[in-house]
Amino acid sequence: MFTLTIDPPHSGLRNMEIDLALLQDAEQQPEPSTFVRFYRWDVPTVSLGHYQRAEQAADLRYCEAHGIPVVRRPTGGRAVLHAAELTYTVVSSDPRFFPLHSLDLTYLTIAKALQGGLTRLGIASELAPGSRETGRVSAAGVKAPCFASASRHELLVGGRKIAGSAQRRLKRSFLQHGSIPLDLDVPTMAGALGVSEQLIAGTTISVSEAAGRAVSFAELADALKEGFAEVFRAQAGE
Numbered sequence: 001m002f003t004l005t006i007d008p009p010h011s012g013l014r015n016m017e018i019d020l021a022l023l024q025d026a027e028q029q030p031e032p033s034t035f036v037r038f039y040r041w042d043v044p045t046v047s048l049g050h051y052q053r054a055e056q057a058a059d060l061r062y063c064e065a066h067g068i069p070v071v072r073r074p075t076g077g078r079a080v081l082h083a084a085e086l087t088y089t090v091v092s093s094d095p096r097f098f099p100l101h102s103l104d105l106t107y108l109t110i111a112k113a114l115q116g117g118l119t120r121l122g123i124a125s126e127l128a129p130g131s132r133e134t135g136r137v138s139a140a141g142v143k144a145p146c147f148a149s150a151s152r153h154e155l156l157v158g159g160r161k162i163a164g165s166a167q168r169r170l171k172r173s174f175l176q177h178g179s180i181p182l183d184l185d186v187p188t189m190a191g192a193l194g195v196s197e198q199l200i201a202g203t204t205i206s207v208s209e210a211a212g213r214a215v216s217f218a219e220l221a222d223a224l225k226e227g228f229a230e231v232f233r234a235q236a237g238e
Helices: 012-028 060-065 103-119 135-140 186-193 197-203 207-211 217-235
Strands: 002-006 034-039 045-048 070-072 080-082 085-092 155-157 160-169 174-181
Touching (some): 002 217, 012 034, 012 045, 012 070, 012 085, 034 217, 060 186, 080 186, 103 155, 103 174, 103 217, 160 197, 186 197
Parallel strands (some): 002 034
Antiparallel strands (some): 045 080, 160 174
16 A cells, blocks of 8 residues: 655644654555655744654753744654745655665665656755664754754755655654755744754755756656655556
8 A cells, every 4th residue: 555645734732743653554454555655844843853862862952942842753853944845754664665684775875866856856966875873863962953964865955955854663653754944044943943053054955056047846746746656656667
């Protein structure tokens, strides 16, 4: 079974509940299944990695003063401010589409789908080299947001990160979700995450900046649908 949905904006708590419910459903279903979800957040929201300490990962006073909710993801990784972006979720227990035995190859498969979608918008991206950060390592970083560095197989444009991802794995299935900014509000992102504006501006790029024009949520979603369809057809041997 394969399902792709494009959801309306939800609260941070609701978005995380939906992602976790999809993972639990895939884990419990007897037949292999894959869910892909593209979604938004009803207000700018900080999400923390599963292992992060909130007071080290974000500026909680800034968030409270500016009405920015803080939620915890079921996946690892570092803090992200979700605002003008497309968030994707991939949940699967299907070996036709994903090498379920390998964390690294699963990331690579999804990265190729994302890369294919960005290519359809005229954006040339490259895969980040290096190693994949573990949840425990990301928990140790003080004020080190997700987009400040790129782990293996995350996507870069001109050396700056355009898509951040994190994963959680169960016995039969996995959940990976990630943030792809359409536009950047650098002062708000820096304030909410407790880092300098220079750090954000130097390490992060939006889809609209990379494309050299305004790109809407709907346009990016359509492009990513095509990117995923192409990779899934190839993985299934069609």
